[in-house]
Amino acid sequence: MHLYEVLRRPLITEKATSLKEKDKYAFEVAGKATESQIKEAVELAFKVKVSKVNVMTVPGKTRKFGRRQVTSSPWKKAIVTLAPGNKITFFEGV
Amino acid sequence: MKVSTENLENCQIALNIEAEASELDKSLDEAYHHLVNEVSIPGFRKGKAPRAILVQHIGKKNLLDEALEHLIPQLYKQAIESQELKPIAGPQIEITQREPVIFKAIVSLKPEVKLGDYHSIRLEPTPAIEVSEEKVNAAMEEFRKRQGAWVPVDRPVELGDLVTMDIQANVDGKPWLNHKDILYEMDKDSRSPVPGFASQLQGTEKNKERTFSLIIPDDYPIKEMRGKEGTFKVTVTEIKAKQLPELNDELAKNAGYGNLEDMRTKVAADLRVKAEARNRLELKQKALDALVEISEVNYPPILEDEEITELLRNEAQRLGFREITDYLKKANKTEEEIKQELRPIAKKRLTESLVLGKLAEEEKIEISSTEVDNKVDEITSDAEDKEKAKQFFSLPQIKQSIEQSLRTQKTMDQLLQIASGNAENITKGE
Numbered sequence: 001m002h003l004y005e006v007l008r009r010p011l012i013t014e015k016a017t018s019l020k021e022k023d024k025y026a027f028e029v030a031g032k033a034t035e036s037q038i039k040e041a042v043e044l045a046f047k048v049k050v051s052k053v054n055v056m057t058v059p060g061k062t063r064k065f066g067r068r069q070v071t072s073s074p075w076k077k078a079i080v081t082l083a084p085g086n087k088i089t090f091f092e093g094v
Numbered sequence: 095m096k097v098s099t100e101n102l103e104n105c106q107i108a109l110n111i112e113a114e115a116s117e118l119d120k121s122l123d124e125a126y127h128h129l130v131n132e133v134s135i136p137g138f139r140k141g142k143a144p145r146a147i148l149v150q151h152i153g154k155k156n157l158l159d160e161a162l163e164h165l166i167p168q169l170y171k172q173a174i175e176s177q178e179l180k181p182i183a184g185p186q187i188e189i190t191q192r193e194p195v196i197f198k199a200i201v202s203l204k205p206e207v208k209l210g211d212y213h214s215i216r217l218e219p220t221p222a223i224e225v226s227e228e229k230v231n232a233a234m235e236e237f238r239k240r241q242g243a244w245v246p247v248d249r250p251v252e253l254g255d256l257v258t259m260d261i262q263a264n265v266d267g268k269p270w271l272n273h274k275d276i277l278y279e280m281d282k283d284s285r286s287p288v289p290g291f292a293s294q295l296q297g298t299e300k301n302k303e304r305t306f307s308l309i310i311p312d313d314y315p316i317k318e319m320r321g322k323e324g325t326f327k328v329t330v331t332e333i334k335a336k337q338l339p340e341l342n343d344e345l346a347k348n349a350g351y352g353n354l355e356d357m358r359t360k361v362a363a364d365l366r367v368k369a370e371a372r373n374r375l376e377l378k379q380k381a382l383d384a385l386v387e388i389s390e391v392n393y394p395p396i397l398e399d400e401e402i403t404e405l406l407r408n409e410a411q412r413l414g415f416r417e418i419t420d421y422l423k424k425a426n427k428t429e430e431e432i433k434q435e436l437r438p439i440a441k442k443r444l445t446e447s448l449v450l451g452k453l454a455e456e457e458k459i460e461i462s463s464t465e466v467d468n469k470v471d472e473i474t475s476d477a478e479d480k481e482k483a484k485q486f487f488s489l490p491q492i493k494q495s496i497e498q499s500l501r502t503q504k505t506m507d508q509l510l511q512i513a514s515g516n517a518e519n520i521t522k523g524e
Contacts, residue, residue, distance in 0.1 A: 013137030017144060
């Protein structure tokens with residue numbers, strides 16, 4: 001997998017925003033991406049130094065859609081810890 | 095906050111207000127706290143998004159707009175207080191610059207009225223009213239006509255008759271009217287159904303069919319029929335003429351008078367009262383015009399607009415429309431057009447009322463509450479449900495409007511006194 005395909009999007013949520021204080025950033029990543037690939041991808045994309053990556057699979061959720069049960073797809077979330085002194089700003093200057 | 099003022103014409107002042115950065119920051123902060131509770135942003139609970147995220151989501155402009163919405167009235171109020179102005183209406187605000195915030199507020203001030211030397215107004219006393227013999231005769235004749243009864247006659251139709259007829263009319267070969275037994279008053283100038291119809295019908299005998307044709311004139315209301323030839327087939331079935339009663343004591347008695355002579359004097363007195371009232375009204379208007387003529391009135395245009403709206407609403411209400419828009423639709427005019435038409439009237443009314451108000455002030459005309467109460471009693475005395483009427487008239491705004499109209503009346507009377515040269519005598523006598 002090419003490094004450009006690893007990161008899907010940053011997660012901008014209440015929880016992710018509060019994690020920024022600890023230099024941690026959350027991303028939605030490709031399902032088959034590994035921790036080391038994510039590290040490389042973030043370093044390449046944001047020109048920062050990554051000290052740690054944690055990943056987890058967020059299970060798909062079932063919802064009732066009319067009379068049908070529908071399951072949304074599971075996806076992979078990565079929490080990236082940066083080395084002290086590094087920073088990422090998403091969507092700067094809007 | 096920095097404020098500079100600029101005097102405009104017509105009792106208006108322009109304030110140029112510039113907001114300090116700290117004031118704007120405070121206002122932006124308030125706007126954020128206000129908006130964050132209203133906007134839902136995915137990934138955040140309501141009210142929990144940080145400012146940066148909110149700005150990204152709704153845009154900088156919206157936040158600024160929200161901030162200005164609160165900041166501007168606040169600054170305006172401060173400016174008014176610091177400049178010690180007393181506006182009579184809301185300002186017209188124009189934002190000239192956003193960063194730093196500069197805006198211009200046009201403030202309408204109290205109208206200025208400078209009365210001329212109104213003590214020097216002198217009006218020609220109106221000539222004494224004379225109720226001439228002819229006028230009384232005309233009034234009596236009018237009364238006689240109203241009392242007349244329709245009596246069937248046996249002769250051809252004449253002008254002034256009331257006929258019953260069957261009519262069939264074709265215009266340009268196509269059927270138009272077809273009525274049986276309709277009543278028609280033979281009025282020479284009648285434009286119904288077409289001008290000249292009555293003259294054509296003249297001389298028709300009873301129960302004889304008569305056919306004639308008329309060219310429909312170019313100003314006829316129905317467009318399609320203009321200039322075409324209409325054929326009328328008419329059968330008159332009954333002819334009635336108006337029989338006027340004899341002008342004698344009996345007629346007078348029936349109408350509630352003692353006898354004919356009594357009726358004459360009463361009718362004459364009635365005419366005199368009416369003429370006097372009309373004269374007085376004219377005199378009042380003349381005095382008012384003279385006063386307006388010598389006075390200088392300056393008022394902000396917003397008052398004029400308010401007056402126009404008021405006029406428009408009254409007009410619409412008078413004609414039985416609930417909404418002004420309905421009235422506009424019916425009159426087939428845009429709001430702009432009709433406002434343009436009403437502008438001169440509004441101007442006149444406004445100046446008159448301002449001048450009168452000033453005059454009341456100068457002449458120290460006061461209305462006591464007992465006077466208002468007396469007036470209320472007078473109005474309610476012939477109301478059906480007295481309690482209800484009393485209740486209605488005890489509303490403060492109704493009382494106020496009664497007081498206002500009483501004051502206008504009193505001022506008007508005072509003005510008339512002055513104009514007829516009686517005022518000095520009164521003041522000297524005191």
